[in-house]
Amino acid sequence: MDQIREAILSGDRSIETYAGLAVPEAYRAATVHKDEVGIFEGMSTQEKDPRRSLHVEDVPVPELAPGEALVAVMASAINYNTVWTSIFEPVSTFGFLERYGRTSEFAERHDLPYHVVGSDLAGVVLRTGPGVTKWKPGTEVVAHCLSVELEDAEGHDDTMMDPQQRIWGFETNFGGLAELAVVKANQLMPKPAHLSWEEAASPGLVNSTAYRQLVSKNGAAMKLGDRVLVWGASGGLGSYATQMALAGGATPICVVSSPQKADICRSMGAELIIDRSAEDYRFWSEDGTEQNPNEWQRFGKRIRELTGGHDVDIVFEHPGRETFGASVYVARKGGTIVTCASTSGYMHEYDNRYLWMNLKRIVSSHFANYREAWEANDLVDRGIVHPTLSKTYRLEEVGQAALDVHRNAHQGKVGVLTLAPEAGLGVTDPEKRAGFESAINRFRDA
Secondary structure (H helix, E strand, O other): OHHHHHHHHHOOOOHHHHHOOOOOOEEEEEEEEHHHOOOOOOOOHHHOOHHHHOEEEEEEOOOOOOOEEEEEEEEEEEOHHHHHHHHOOOOOOHHHHHHHHOOOOOHHHHOOOEEEOOOOOEEEEEEEOOOOOOOOOOOEEEEOOEEOOOOOHHHHOOHHHOOOOEEOOOOOOOOOOEOEEEEEHHHEEEOOOOOOHHHHHOOHHHHHHHHHHHHOOOOOOOOOOOEEEEEOOOEOOHHHHHHHHHHOOOEEEEEEOOHHHHHHHHHHOOOEEEEOOOOOOOOEOOOOOOEOHHHHHHHHHHHHHHHOOOOEEEEEEOOOOOOHHHHHHHEEEEEEEEEOOOOOOOOOOOOHHHHHOOOOEEEEOOOOOHHHHHHHHHHHHOOOOOOOEEEEEEHHHHHHHHHHHHOOOOOEEEEEEOOOOOOOOOOOOHHHHHHHHHHHHHHHHO
8 A cells, every 4th residue: 555655645646657556455444343233232322432343454455346446545534424334323234235235246245244434535546447437547536425326217317316326335335434445436526626635535425415405406405595594503514504505695594502613603604603502492301202392482583583583494404303393393484494314313203283384395305416416526626615624533543533423522524534644635736725725724723
């Protein structure tokens, strides 16, 4: 791996140089093990510690299938799906790998006793499989995490509707928290030249998810002037929704859980902020069995105080069970609640009278298709949206990085260096960066 790292750090991107590099037999990767699926049995979700289940070890380099690329990964990032994988909730991901492995000869490679995790990367194409023509060895890339076979008609209008749609590094193997990764060529996108490796790796999954959920016609189709309630507005997903609302001429109402997170939202340019911890909203009874409509009303009143008497057009919803009843209540008549993830629980409860009698809509959203991911990446490349990277770990510290996300002890995204020896490397257009430097630093300082 040293020769590969040295070639990348040298700045040489010629096809000939990368064709001449030997691919090693093994590489370091963050994995979970199939024989450890039961190690957290009997524990509550919050007691489960990813440091026990995530291993950094050498694994064999898989054979490339047609349409795939082998990428030398300089940096990756932690997403909540890696937390789910590491604590084996809501199900073990080995079931995904087993089912995928039964579909074809090449898919069988994914059904292993270990799972290489991670759904983000920034790096350099090292090899391509048969049939790949657009991407060449030596090209700097980032990857989005939608893996599709595109053999079914349903996937050709919106690849998220493909019956064989999977999330790479979560429902497939050979993910991005590693020195090498295997992706389909139609996952690749150009790396923004003004960003470091870890900055470029961090937006992928969450930026694309926020784009589909909030901006795309497949989500809430946000328009100029909309008022958008953003839960977790300083976090990995919410911070991108907040930026898109501001850039798109909408008004975000940012919900956070601390003064520090409120400051992050202000640094992005948001003005309307609710610190739910300081204002002590209790949407559920202490035993978690009943919701409290009086608290929904108090929350809605607070929103109207901030907006000059207006309810919100869109609720950007991802906490799930804890907040969903309030989300349905506070959306305006005819408004939209757009939902993904459900990090606080999947079993949502709400009072249907507030939905049905007020003609509100619940819209589901899940990741993004290639076009949406490409457009979201283009926003980053143009400096309209900036990475919200708060801390960067080394690959050896991946368990702690995942624990931070699991315990919500992070701000924005958490990056992980893989082949990159230190943070701050990978900027190939310093002049372009200089134009965005103050914004980039503001987001990182926050």
